[in-house]
Amino acid sequence: MRRATVFAAAFTLTLSAAGVAEAAPAHGHLQRVCSAAPAGYAACNAWIDTDHVTAAAAAATPSGLGPADLLSAYNLGSLAGSAGAGRTIAIVDANDDPTAFADVNVYRAQYGIPALASCTPSSVDASATPCFAKADQNGGTSYPRKDGGWAQEISLDLDMASAICPKCNVLLVEASTASMANLGTAVNTAVRLGAEVVSNSYGGGEYSGETTDEGKYFNHPGVAVTVSSGDSGYGVEFPAASRYVTAVGGTSLKKASNTRGWSETAWSGAGSGCSAYVAKPSWQTDSGCGKRAVADVSAVADPATGVAVYDSTAYQGRSGWMVFGGTSVAAPVVGAVYALGGVTGVTGANTVYSHTSSLYDVSGGSNGSCGGSYLCTAVTGYDGPTGLGTPNGAAAF
Numbered sequence: 115m116r117r118a119t120v121f122a123a124a125f126t127l128t129l130s131a132a133g134v135a136e137a138a139p140a141h142g143h144l145q146r147v148c149s150a151a152p153a154g155y156a157a158c159n160a161w162i163d164t165d166h167v168t169a170a171a172a173a174a175t176p177s178g179l180g181p182a183d184l185l186s187a188y189n190l191g192s193l194a195g196s197a198g199a200g201r202t203i204a205i206v207d208a209n210d211d212p213t214a215f216a217d218v219n220v221y222r223a224q225y226g227i228p229a230l231a232s233c234t235p236s237s238v239d240a241s242a243t244p245c246f247a248k249a250d251q252n253g254g255t256s257y258p259r260k261d262g263g264w265a266q267e268i269s270l271d272l273d274m275a276s277a278i279c280p281k282c283n284v285l286l287v288e289a290s291t292a293s294m295a296n297l298g299t300a301v302n303t304a305v306r307l308g309a310e311v312v313s314n315s316y317g318g319g320e321y322s323g324e325t326t327d328e329g330k331y332f333n334h335p336g337v338a339v340t341v342s343s344g345d346s347g348y349g350v351e352f353p354a355a356s357r358y359v360t361a362v363g364g365t366s367l368k369k370a371s372n373t374r375g376w377s378e379t380a381w382s383g384a385g386s387g388c389s390a391y392v393a394k395p396s397w398q399t400d401s402g403c404g405k406r407a408v409a410d411v412s413a414v415a416d417p418a419t420g421v422a423v424y425d426s427t428a429y430q431g432r433s434g435w436m437v438f439g440g441t442s443v444a445a446p447v448v449g450a451v452y453a454l455g456g457v458t459g460v461t462g463a464n465t466v467y468s469h470t471s472s473l474y475d476v477s478g479g480s481n482g483s484c485g486g487s488y489l490c491t492a493v494t495g496y497d498g499p500t501g502l503g504t505p506n507g508a509a510a511f
Contacts, residue, residue: 160439170435
């Protein structure tokens with residue numbers, strides 16, 4: 115059996131003989147939310163810090179980073195109050211979260227963000243005020259079965275969209291199962307219903323048919339499609355490997371006594387690497403990977419520097435306020451930044467590669483062993499774990 119092990123603050127990573135990343139917590143309080151996915155399926159890319167769970171709906175000060183922290187870290191404070199109105203961020207996940215609408219409004223109330231109104235999937239993109247709509251993968255109301263783990267993922271995604279773009283409409287599209295085909299169908303439905311941004315916080319192992327599937331489900335010029343890069347360290351997942359998406363890696367985000375007020379290093383769990391199948395996009399120019407390199411950009415993902423999330427659908431005995439990490443945080447954060455920036459001329463991640471000066475470069479940290487190359491080590495300029503860097507305002511998006 116071929117094995118490689120990464121020792122990190124959050125977990126130990128083992129690669130199986132099939133090359134599938136399998137992560138196990140090194141500290142029991144940091145745990146994956148979703149179990150590993152079989153071939154043809156995806157797992158959510160969320161981690162929970164079980165040391166910080168508060169059952170009360172109203173918390174004096176929830177643990178974890180809140181909207182003000184994220185807006186400060188990514189220089190978005192002035193934009194969040196004025197931009198994004200009339201734009202729709204779609205959140206695509208698997209299975210049903212029956213309390214999603216109520217829970218996101220608990221989050222918004224906690225942080226003084228006006229509540230989302232209720233609207234229908236067919237009217238969400240035309241709503242005059244920020245609203246929430248929910249659809250099954252075909253755009254209807256035949257919601258799939260409830261799943262507590264995916265419900266936590268859904269709440270995480272909805273809360274991050276609200277934190278970064280409070281004026282945006284939010285459309286939740288729930289796939290019937292976590293199969294790539296059903297999740298991809300949900301992405302197509304989200305675009306058909308008018309979403310300008312589609313955030314996807316899931317992934318699975320690469321497969322030869324992904325080059326067909328990326329065209330079938332993720333090729334939507336003019337729509338920003340963000341995908342989390344994975345939570346098992348060095349290694350590539352699909353659909354992050356698609357040339358039609360923005361692959362979002364992960365960082366550890368901490369307050370600092372510098373001009374920015376924050377510092378970032380690569381999170382040891384972020385996925386990265388060189389795709390086995392997908393051709394290199396024209397806008398990507400790194401020289402150490404002949405095919406599509408992952409990631410493009412990044413945002414906070416380390417559960418040890420995680421974000422506050424509210425979810426009332428009990429799972430493994432936990433509900434209420436919790437602290438989450440994983441590149442599941444980073445994907446909706448970057449998706450919401452796209453919404454603030456206007457989503458103009460977007461095809462895959464092309465715009466960020468032509469606006470690198472509007473990103474915070476991240477250097478320092480690694481997510482595994484790759485001979486010391488940039489594909490697993492954060493360096494000045496482009497690297498795998500953090501891409502071109504993290505948002506510094508929204509001009510790159």
